[in-house]
Structure formats: structure tokens, C-alpha cells
Amino acid sequence: MDPHPDFAGVDLPRAVDLPPFCLTPLSMAQVDEDFEAVTGAAGVLTGFWGSWPEGLTREEDLIDLAWHDREFTLRRSFSWIVRDEGGRYIGCAYLFPDPGARGSANVVTWMCDLPDRKARLASLNAALATWFEGVLPGGIALRWTYPD
Numbered sequence: 001m002d003p004h005p006d007f008a009g010v011d012l013p014r015a016v017d018l019p020p021f022c023l024t025p026l027s028m029a030q031v032d033e034d035f036e037a038v039t040g041a042a043g044v045l046t047g048f049w050g051s052w053p054e055g056l057t058r059e060e061d062l063i064d065l066a067w068h069d070r071e072f073t074l075r076r077s078f079s080w081i082v083r084d085e086g087g088r089y090i091g092c093a094y095l096f097p098d099p100g101a102r103g104s105a106n107v108v109t110w111m112c113d114l115p116d117r118k119a120r121l122a123s124l125n126a127a128l129a130t131w132f133e134g135v136l137p138g139g140i141a142l143r144w145t146y147p148d
Contacts, residue, residue, distance in 0.1 A: 003075035004097040006105070006140055012078050012095075018127040023080035023093060027069040028062055030081060030089075035061045037089045041112045048110065048147040068094075082111070082124060090114065091121070093128060103139050107132070109146045121146060 002008070016023040026034065038045065038053045038061065045053055071077040082091040091111035098104045107128065111121040125144060132142060 001074050001076065004077075004099075006097050006102055006137055007075040010075065010135075010137060012072075012075075012135060014072070014080075016080070016131065018124075018131055020085045021124055021127060022083045022085075022087070024083055025069070025072075026065060026079040026081050026092060028065045031058065031062045031065055033089050034065060034081070037091075037112055041091075041110065044113050044117070044147050045110060082109070091124070093124070095132075097140075104141045104143070105136075106143045106145055109144075118148060121148070 014025040024030075035056070035058050039056060042053055068077070068079040072079060077097065078095040080093045081089055082093055084090050089112070091109065094106075094108040096106045096108065098106070107125075109121060109125055109128065111117045111124065114120060125146065129142075136142075
């Protein structure tokens with residue numbers, strides 16, 4: 001499978017420091033941590049992506065993580081775990097280029113159910129917007145989607 005045409009020559013890093021956040025790979029190696037975070041954030045996530053993660057099993061999560069990892073490697077979509085300054089898993093960030101189209105992509109972010117979740121999510125989105133501006137090819141319009 002070929003990379004998305006907008007990202008064929010782009011190598012986005014798997015790990016990124018965006019103080020106070022750190023982006024790390026979302027892959028099968030993190031299945032236990034991811035499963036705990038996703039199911040623990042069900043109150044935030046349910047309704048955002050349909051009924052997901054309702055009924056999610058560890059095995060299904062492992063399949064999702066394998067897909068995310070493969071898509072990143074192929075440069076068809078990109079996903080990261082968002083960690084706080086202490087290394088704790090607090091959410092995820094995704095970049096989904098529009099399939100079959102050029103020049104646009106959807107940025108999806110979510111944050112675990114933390115007391116200051118909305119403020120952290122706003123801070124994360126601002127940091128990502130600045131970073132994307134410097135690393136993405138010119139001319140890509142970003143849409144932002146996140147549960148607030």
C-alpha cells in the first residue's frame with residue numbers, strides 16, 4: 001500500500017516533545033496501558049466515535065493498535081499517545097489525511113477524564129497546531145475534532 005500522496009515524502013516522528021506534553025508511539029506494545037486509558041475514558045469518548053469504546057476487549061484494542069502502527073509506517077495516518085510531564089498516558093492525538101483527496105486532513109485529539117481535561121486539551125491542540133505548522137507540507141488544511 002502506498003503512502004497518502006500528501007505524505008509520501010514526509011517522515012513524521014514517532015516521538016515528539018511538546019512541553020508539557022510528550023507524544024510517544026501508539027503501538028501494540030502499549031496495549032495494556034492503552035486499554036486502561038481508553039476504557040477509563042469511556043465517559044469522555046462514548047458518543048464521540050459512536051458507541052466506542054463500549055464493549056471494547058483487550059484483543060480488539062490490540063487489533064486497533066496494530067492498525068494504527070501499520071498506518072503510521074505506511075504514512076497513511078498518524079497516531080500518538082499523549083503523555084504528561086511525568087510520562088503518564090493522558091490521551092491520544094491522530095492525524096488522518098483525507099482518503100482519496102489531497103490537501104486536507106483531520107486532527108483528532110482526546111484527553112482522559114482528568115479534573116483539568118478541557119484546559120489540557122486546549123493546550124495540547126495549540127501545541128499540536130504550532131508543531132504541525134512547522135512539519136507538515138504546505139497547503140494542507142487541518143480540521144480539528146475532539147470531545148469537549
